[in-house]
Amino acid sequence: MSRPRIAFVESNTSGTGRLFLAAARELGFQPVMLTSTPERYPYLSAEDCDVVTLDTSDAAALLEASRELSRRGLAGVTSSSEYFVVAAAQVAWQLGLPGPDPAALAACRDKHVQRLRLRAAGVAVPDFRGADTPEDAVRAADAFGYPVIVKPVSGSGSVGVASCSSPDGVLAHAAALLAHGVNERGQPVPRTVLVETIAQGPEYSVETFDRTVVGITAKHLGSPPYFVEVGHDHPAPLHIVQRDALAGITRAALDALNLGFGPAHTETRYTESGPAIIEVNPRLAGGFIPELVRLATGVDLVRNTVARIARQAHSCEPLHRRHASLRFLLPPAEGTLERIDGLEEAARLRGVADARMYAAVGAQLACRHDFRDRIGHVIATGATSEDAMALADRARELVRLTVARGE
Missing domain, CATH: 3.30.1490.20 (ATP-grasp fold, A domain)
Incomplete structure (x- = not known):
């Protein structure tokens, strides 16, 4: 007898996309990727994942493909890509499957509309x-x-x-x-x-599931005038008063936006007058933050997300309390990546959970001043925030990238 299916509408191209497929299989489901370009996801060839190729920008075609899957047993529809969360939610609602309100997601994804709703509800924003x-x-x-x-x-x-x-x-x-x-x-x-206006103060993201605050992540940003995230620490080293204030404003923002089903990733700044919402993202965090949460607390947000849409049991109760830090590797210059040294040495450090490159030798590197500048990362764990941060910084420093500058 074939296993019931979980359909994924496209995927993010790094981070948690592959983990969603593994979570579906672990829960007893057969993952199916609905995509217009399977070659965008190199990991598909190594995964036990069915692939349906179609125009995922065509709502009617997406619904028809999902209906065909439902005839053979479809437990849920979701997406790990912010660009397709609305489309996935629309299909789920049309098929009577669990999922967030697609209208709420659509409004939230328009940052101007989102800000208007937050301000109208009295939630602090710039x-x-x-x-x-x-x-x-x-x-x-x-x-x-x-x-x-x-x-x-x-x-x-x-x-x-x-x-x-x-x-x-x-x-x-x-x-x-x-x-x-x-x-x-x-x-x-x-x-x-x-x-x-620019909200002055340290940046944090609040990771929630349904209405539960799972944890708060401290952000490290790159050089201005851009806002590339170059590192994360989870949980953020905060006083309980600060944690409570960030949790409170995040729940108020979710209420104002009619959110509260499954994951959300809320970006904030802690200003002199208290926390302010920068933006609410109706999805799991990117940048491997769910992996930091799992390492620090044992809570698997990827698994929870798949379980939630499939009416399976899930929990946000921490299994342990540790600390995890990530540091991204960025190109030292634009040009051709000629050498990668020190990656294995970094990976062997006790407490380093992951050290990897996304770019291979020979890759052409460009500085776009966004997430695409991140070409690798190291993740470290420790009993304290200071331990995890120091180890992540040390591991990052061990990795040396040689780039031949273009003419």
Whole structure:
């Protein structure tokens, strides 16, 4: 007798995508990938995963393919990619399967709409304004005062997010963003940008499941004017008053956005006047944060997500209390990656849970100032936050990348 299926609408290209397939199998389901481009996911060839090739931007085709799967036993539909969480939720609701409210997800994914709803509910957010033209963006920035953040209203991974310190900078960056009709997955994007004041203070993300705060992650950011995340520490070393404040504002944000089914990843800044919401993402965190949560607490958020949509038992109760830190490896320069030294030495350090490269020797490296700059990582664990952070920093320093600069 064949196993019931879990359908995944596309996937993220790094991080947890492959883990979702393994979680489905461990729970007794056969994973099925619905994708327009199977070659985007090299790991599929090594996984026991059925593949259905179709135009995943076509809602009718996606629903019909899922209905065909349901005739043979379909337990759930989801996606590990932010770009496809709405499409997956729409299919689940149309088939009567568990899932989040697709309308709530769609509103949340538009950062301007999300901000309007949060502000209307009295949830603290930076001052902001939507702009449909570069000139509108400059007028908003002039009203706020410089510097300001200019970013697309959709997207993820810090793509297109930049700090601008002058009218010319705002004009140029807004014009560049508004010139893009589609995102990196070829989906149409709104012709609006978000202009906002900069919330000063350390950055944290709050990882929730349903309405349970599973943990809080401290973020390390790269060089301004960009906001590339270059490291994470979980759990964040915070005073209980700070933890409670971050948990409280996150739950208020979920309520305001009608969220609360399964995972969410809420980015915050802790300012002088308290925490402020930067954005709520109605999905699991990227950047291997779910793996840090698992190493630090034993809570497997990937498994929980699959179990939730399949009506299986799941738990957010910690099994142990340790600390985990991740440091990403970034290109030292643009050009051809010629050598990778020290990776095995880093992996052998006691307490290092993972050390890997995503780019191979011969790869052409470019600096895009977003998540695509991350070409590897190291993850370390420890009994204390200080232990885990120090070991992760040491492991990262051991890895030496040699790049031949392009002419």
